[in-house]
Every structure is written in structure tokens, then in C-alpha cells.
Amino acid sequence: MRVATLFKRLLRLGGERVLGVELEDEDGIERVVVTVALAPRRVSRCSGCGTRTGSAYDSRPGSWRHLDMGRVRCVIRAEVRRVCCSECGIRTEAVPWARAGSRFTRAFEDTCVYLVKHAPKTTVAALMRIDWHTVGRMIERVVAEHAASREGDGLDGLVRIGIDEVAYRKGHRYLMCVSDHGSGALVWASPGRSQATAEAFYRALGPERCQQLRAVSLDLHGGWITATRAYAPNALICADPFHVIKLCGDALDRVRREAWQALREEDPGRAAFIKGSRFAVRRRAGNLRPGDRTILDELARDNHDIYRGWLLVEQLRAVYEAASHDDAMALLDDWILAALTSDLDPFIRCALTIDAHRDLVVNAITQRLSNARLEGMNSTVRLLSHRARGYRRLSSLLAMITLVCGRIPVALPT
Ligand SMILES: [Zn+2]
Structure with missing residues (x-):
């Protein structure tokens, strides 16, 4: 088998052609660099929003970290077009092996995110040889992709829900979490724990779906009770x-x-x-x-x-x-x-x-309603918050919580 064909198969590439494979040494770190060429007559898509774009602007080299090859890091290198998107302006085109805006391949990201669900951050960072801060963005991309792929906003069919607060950052800040008593999954989370936070949830749900709520369990939090009475008139309010x-x-x-x-x-x-x-x-x-x-x-x-x-x-x-x-x-x-x-x-x-x-x-x-399952989630979130200490952005923590408590499936690349 030719080396180019071998690598094309190993990297699970599609219509792309492997131009060459080299072992490079950069600052004492060895890496296998696989240079590939995208199909010349491809349709360009914007890497920011994924929409088809017209003419190319120019092109430039890009590189993506792939899963390690043996004990050595692996990088895919390719010349990508810069395209003019009506929404995002001038952006590089999207490539089939990576999510928009990522410097890692989809397979690499999926592996990291899978590990993050099960292992402490230091383990993930050491095993995958990555900077922890980049993991937060990976999770955000995976969660956003899941949200975009499903129908609706994930709030359909709610009948019995539980509202609870979860402390994060050493208990100084709070998230309001809403779970579905039917599935046990987290369906909504947002910073804050005031009446306004609860109102924001009910507004996201909209009047029609609010009418369908039959029971809401919560703690004896004045603001949440007021908001629930105002927005969900058919729901029995249950003190957890x-x-x-x-x-x-x-x-x-x-x-x-x-x-x-x-x-x-x-x-x-x-x-x-x-x-x-x-x-x-x-x-x-x-x-x-x-x-x-x-x-x-x-x-x-x-x-x-x-x-x-x-x-x-x-x-x-x-x-x-x-x-x-x-x-x-x-x-x-x-x-x-x-x-x-x-x-x-x-x-x-x-x-x-x-x-x-x-x-x-x-x-x-x-x-027979209790937030017991939500309480279990409370400790999970505390653990995640602790694990996610390195996250600079709240959006990364929210994505992490959505990933674990929202039961988002992550398939390992095999
Ligand atoms: Zn765009």
C-alpha cells in the first residue's frame, strides 16, 4: 500500500487527496504532518456559520491537530480558501474533518469531550496533551452542534418539571436549573436564581407550552412561586x-x-x-x-x-x-x-x-414529586464546577453541565 493511501485510510479522510507525510520536529516536539488537498471543485462553506458561499477570496495554509499516531502527535495540513460570507464577512472555508472554528479534528474533539464526561481534567489534559482551556471551547462546540441537530429547542413535551438552584464557584454564584421529571434530564440552565431568572425560563417556554405544565416542584423561594403562578396557571406547585x-x-x-x-x-x-x-x-x-x-x-x-x-x-x-x-x-x-x-x-x-x-x-x-434527582445533579454540578475551575468563561461551564446532565451523547471515533 502506498503511504498516501495508507494515511488517507488511517485518518478516515473522504474525497481529499494526501499530498505527503512527514515527521517534523518543532521545539523538540515531534509530529506527523499529513498534507492533504481538498477536492478542487468543491463547494465552499463558511467556517463561521456553515452556509454556502460564492467566490473565493484567496487561500492560505491551515492545520488541525488529529488523534495521535502511535506516540507522536498528528497534524493535518491543508490549503484552504478564504471566502466572503454575507453573514460573517471574510472567513476561511469549513473543512470536512473539523467543526467550524476549531483547530482540532472532529475525532480529536469527540475523544476529549467523551473523556471529560468521565475523567478529571488533569487526566484528560495529560492524556490528550492539550491545554485545559481549549477543552471548554470543544465542549461548547459539541453542545452547540447537538442543539442545532435536534428538532426544536429541547423544551417540547414538558409536563412535570423541577426548578432548583445550584451553587458554583465555591458557592458564590448560582445557576437556576430546570429538569424534566419525566426523563430526569436537565433541560434549561441559566445564571441567577431570582424571579427574573424563572420568568426568563417561562418566556423561553412560551405561553402554549406553559399551559401544558401540570406540576412544578421548587423550594420555597418566593420569586419562583410568583413567576410560576403567573406563567403556568395549570401547574400544581409542589414544595420540594x-x-x-x-x-x-x-x-x-x-x-x-x-x-x-x-x-x-x-x-x-x-x-x-x-x-x-x-x-x-x-x-x-x-x-x-x-x-x-x-x-x-x-x-x-x-x-x-x-x-x-x-x-x-x-x-x-x-x-x-x-x-x-x-x-x-x-x-x-x-x-x-x-x-x-x-x-x-x-x-x-x-x-x-x-x-x-x-x-x-x-x-x-x-x-409524589421531589427534586431528589435534581439534588443529585446539584452535587454533579458542584463536581463539574470544581473540575471546570480552569474555564474562564461561564458559557463553558454551562456547556459542561448541559453535556453531562442534559445527557448529550458523544460517540467515540472508532
Ligand atoms: Zn458565515
Whole structure:
């Protein structure tokens, strides 16, 4: 087999002709350089937008990093036309082996993006021998290509959705994420967590698809509730159980901390015991570890406030076991009364919040809706955000989240 034919096959080239293959050394880095010629009578397309363009302006050499050949880097070099696009102005023409605007071949990019879904960034950067910053753009291109290839905007057919916020950049900033309870996939994400962010989502959905929403689960975030009521009148609004229980768990935390503060000076030993009870009181009754029971028995004997708080959290969890709407309503009312008369300030505040949203709490019980899957996504996003620390652009992080949580398929070039 001739070398030119061999490389044409190895690189999976189409109608292009291989002019030559050379091993070059640049700054001590060896690379196989495959020079190819595009078909002379081809139709030129703009590399910016992909539309057909007319006359060529001039031509210039371009190069694209391809998958390594053995232990050596591989580069495709070709003379490409510069074309005049009515939208983008003067641009180089698109080439069949690379995405528009990329210095890497499609096969190389697909491999990087596939790896990024599964491996830490340092691994990807080391294995592929690339600068991490370029990976963000690769993901953006893959995600944009997927969005362009599917029909519509990916927001069709939504019936039950969950809205949640996800912290990124060490918790200083927030993304609002919308997921489909049907598929479990993320369908929309945007920076911010205000009422305006939720309104932006509902506007993107449009009035017709908003009418089709039957249930929206969210945390007790005033702005989101207002926006949902205004835009999705047919949707039952459900208070996400995770957030409701967390509200109550936080109240217990406050009671425990106050008890610790009060005892710190007069009885350090007792204070240390209360501090150490932190994890035991967070566990639900069915989940207690050996030893937790003893801690709880001691709290029941000597620290009535903390024990009463723990029982209140348990009682609220039990509300979620209710079989019917009426049962749930009755159990929740019992709980609100118990919390309001508990004499524990944090629980009284918590009960007032829950009382103000009791319909939403009960809706979640009857609809069996929770953002639990979204919460799983929350930790994924935190991980991604951590992995994506090198990204300079928010758009790269959003693309990464869309890639992983939006379930965008990436095929390995084989
Ligand atoms: Zn163009």
C-alpha cells in the first residue's frame, strides 16, 4: 500500500487527496504532518456559520491537530480558501474533518469531550496533551452542534418539571436549573436564581407550552412561586420535600447550637457532648447507627429542647408517608400546631414558613414529586464546577453541565 493511501485510510479522510507525510520536529516536539488537498471543485462553506458561499477570496495554509499516531502527535495540513460570507464577512472555508472554528479534528474533539464526561481534567489534559482551556471551547462546540441537530429547542413535551438552584464557584454564584421529571434530564440552565431568572425560563417556554405544565416542584423561594403562578396557571406547585425537611433540620441545628452556647462556660463536658451529638440527631429514626440511640436517650433525659426538636423533624418526615390528600393535610396541620407550641423559636419560625405554603407541601405529597434527582445533579454540578475551575468563561461551564446532565451523547471515533 502506498503511504498516501495508507494515511488517507488511517485518518478516515473522504474525497481529499494526501499530498505527503512527514515527521517534523518543532521545539523538540515531534509530529506527523499529513498534507492533504481538498477536492478542487468543491463547494465552499463558511467556517463561521456553515452556509454556502460564492467566490473565493484567496487561500492560505491551515492545520488541525488529529488523534495521535502511535506516540507522536498528528497534524493535518491543508490549503484552504478564504471566502466572503454575507453573514460573517471574510472567513476561511469549513473543512470536512473539523467543526467550524476549531483547530482540532472532529475525532480529536469527540475523544476529549467523551473523556471529560468521565475523567478529571488533569487526566484528560495529560492524556490528550492539550491545554485545559481549549477543552471548554470543544465542549461548547459539541453542545452547540447537538442543539442545532435536534428538532426544536429541547423544551417540547414538558409536563412535570423541577426548578432548583445550584451553587458554583465555591458557592458564590448560582445557576437556576430546570429538569424534566419525566426523563430526569436537565433541560434549561441559566445564571441567577431570582424571579427574573424563572420568568426568563417561562418566556423561553412560551405561553402554549406553559399551559401544558401540570406540576412544578421548587423550594420555597418566593420569586419562583410568583413567576410560576403567573406563567403556568395549570401547574400544581409542589414544595420540594428535600428543602422542607432541610428547613426543619436547620431549625434543629439552631436549637442544638443555642444549647451548646449556653452550656459552654458552665459545663464544658456537657457542651462537648451536645456538639458531638450533631450527626446522631441528623439521622432519621430508621437510620440510627449503634450508639446513636444512647445519645438520643441522654438528650431525652437532660436536653429536652434538642430531643423535642429531633422528634419534630421525625414527625415532619412522617407527614410524607401520608396516603391521601386529606391525611397529609391533617398530619401537616398537627405538625404545624406541634411546632408552633414547642416553645422553640427556630421551629416556630419554620412552622410559620411551612404554614404559609401548606398547600404546596401537600401538593408534593399527593404528586409524589421531589427534586431528589435534581439534588443529585446539584452535587454533579458542584463536581463539574470544581473540575471546570480552569474555564474562564461561564458559557463553558454551562456547556459542561448541559453535556453531562442534559445527557448529550458523544460517540467515540472508532
Ligand atoms: Zn458565515
